[in-house]
Amino acid sequence: MPIEFKRNRVIFREEVRVEEAEALLEALQKKPAAKVDLAACTHLHTANLQVLMAARACIDKWPQDQELRTWLEAVLIP
């Protein structure tokens, strides 16, 4: 499972594909304050990215992948 939903955390792992977007959206709707952990994420599909953007999700851990981190920091830091 590339996305793991814990009580108050959403953990992204490796490559997160388009199929996950729906579940992610649902989870963030239920718990808008959930913290997003991207540390192990190497890529996320555009659909997931736009959910994170729209949700103004609180990013708890940035990806270790430096390039991805640069991309995401530019849009996800409020």
Place this chain on the structure above:
Amino acid sequence: MNPLPNNPLLEQFLVESRELLEVIGQKLMQLEDSPNDRRVIDDLFRSVHTLKGNSGLFTFPEMTRVLHAGEDLLGKVRSGEMTFSRELADRLLDAMDFVGMLGIEIESTGCIDASRAADSARLGESLRALIADFPDSAQSGAAGKTPVTTKSTAVSLTEIPPLSKVPEALRLEAFRRCGDGEKFHWIAYQPVPECFFQGDDPFHRARQTPGLLWGSVLPSEPLPPLVELDTYRCSLKFHLLTAAFHAELVEYFRYVPEQVEIVALDPLWLAISECEPESRAGIENDFVAGSPGSEPQRSPESVEEAGAVTRILTAQQQILALDDRPAWLGGRLKAVAAVLRNLANSLGNAEAEAQIEASLAAAQASGCGLPLLEWLNAHRSQFTLRLVPQSAANESRANGEEAPAASDPSKATGDDGIKFGRRAEDSQTGPRSLKVDQAKIDRLMNLIGELVVEKNGLPYLAQRAEAQYGVRELSREIKGQYSVINRIADEMQDAIMQVRMMAVSIVFQRFPRLVRDISHKLGKEVELVLEGEQTEADKNIIEALGDPLIHIVRNSLDHGLETPEVRRASGKPETGTLTIRAAQQADRVVIEIVDDGKGIDPAVIKRKAYEKGLIDEAALERMDDRTAVNLIFAAGLSTAAVVSDLSGRGVGMDVVRTAVEKLNGSVIVESELGKGTSIRISLPLSMAVTQVMVIESDGQLFGVPMDHVIETVRVPRRSIHRIKQSMTAVLRGRVVPLKALNGLLGIAAQHTANADDELSVLLVQAGGGALGLLVDGFRETLGVIQKPMAGFLSGLSTWSGSALMGDGSVLMILNIREIV
């Protein structure tokens, strides 16, 4: 010489595209004469549209893109938003030449060279530019005539990209690299909202962009609140800065060319991106010609060089003299310093660099441009004096990494665009195949038919010359001439037949897929073996063969071949074999469909046929196994216990027989229980010439198609037995029913016997079995062109047609199946 992959669809596409291009070319020229002819415009639009659609079947984005742009352009013309002009025609003709060239390339190499992507994009954009420019070009046709300058192309293409978003350090780094001759591109990538459904991940595509320096994600529309967000609709766009070549980018984005806009970055924009547009324009005018990497159209004359340098220096002075104090002053100062440094370098003024650096440091420290300005004022004369035009030009050339014409799409709007000429003076690469209307071939065929018939008149003439006029010499000469004409006519007939011949592979090629799909569905393992695919037959025959074959193959898969478990249990290999074999035998093509399945049980068939009322009890007892299995072709018989969606409705094999018989063919099934079934279809090679046997009855001549004739025999009158009204005779150990032709045709006369009191019997195959026809005598067999009965006569089912004999008389061909 032709490495074209064996793909009939592609071959057809190439042939069709050649024709369409020809039509498009004609229409374009026609339109030049009468630009308002709606019909022509519509035709033109349709042709381009078709061609574009067809090209989309293959992966030739280069071709599709140009055609798409052409289609859009014509769409505007069609809807009256644009008027047709000579320039438009030129551009479209160029584009079509390009498409034609791609076609030739595909034909000879099987693919399109990647280098074409750039040309394609350029042509596509130049066509689109026509749409965009239209209002201007309507006012002044001269717009396109002005020499293309870097400035005009860059600005006409798009708004200057929002480079200010790029972190300054990165931007200045890029600017510095521009000085070293590198080129940068700005990409605005706006994915279509539905792209997720096409399996696209724009973010991934953006991340993987070659030479990516910087990129950003932006919402293309304000993102809605979370509850309203549609996850499967892409509402993001991307801005990318890359160091890759234009061609490379076009290749990378070749599947989404309409979603990206690639702009070659003017180094100037990198340097002073924050300026107000107006002031920038002013500066740019003076400054752009000399900025590094922009490949100005520099002339070697020192006067012009000097002018350019002067303008650059003036521009720098103006920049430095600006007395505002913006937050980006640091960047501006660096930019000016970089320009001066490059200028000094290109003019061979090495010691200036250190001085500029020092002034820059001072300027940065003091927070205003004064130190740099002072240095510039002091050293201005030095620049102009030191001017060494040649070396400057050479250096800037050496720095240029690629030819600007190839990389800059907008340049094609000028007169220097590469032409993809297929002009009249070029050597024509003639198409290897010729598409001819079938009606023309048919006419040729008919003419040959008449020639063959007329030629048959010569032996009669020879006979008459000898018998009636007693001139043996002439008779012999006529016969000599006849043999020559005969040979030529035969060859001619053969040649025309060849034109109409098609290989059975056209029909066979659909089977691998069909067999695969059906066998998977049924859970059976089937290996399909195709043999003799190169066997040829007349086009009509081949085309009519498709459906019967599909029926048979389906039947074999459904009823014939067993599931792997059953096969294993009966000691056969798990994988069943289905062989479809075509071969030519004399003047017929024979197609066999053989499976090694469970075979047909004659007892079951007989019982079924009896239950369905197809045969009576007597027939049930009498019928041999061979005849019984052929009952599967009878209408309304299905042996499958369950009707499936594949077969079992009792129509299949009946349809097969009807279709085959319509083609003057025959179909026979042979089966061995437990070993397999073989169905054999025999068809004439060509329907054009029918072999008929001429028979005589009551002084009249009739033709009987040779397909039906089994043999000719003479039967002594005393061996004919009468059983009530029916006559029978025993021929080769079998009881054969006899019928008198005269009786069938309603001729009152009795059949005449020969001197030994023997009657002539023509044994024919009719319906289910053999039948003897009593006739008066046999004549020769002839190859005739059979004409169907037309008009009122077409209702006469007794005759299948008529044919002309060599002596000019008409021969009526009997429809055996109908009369018995």
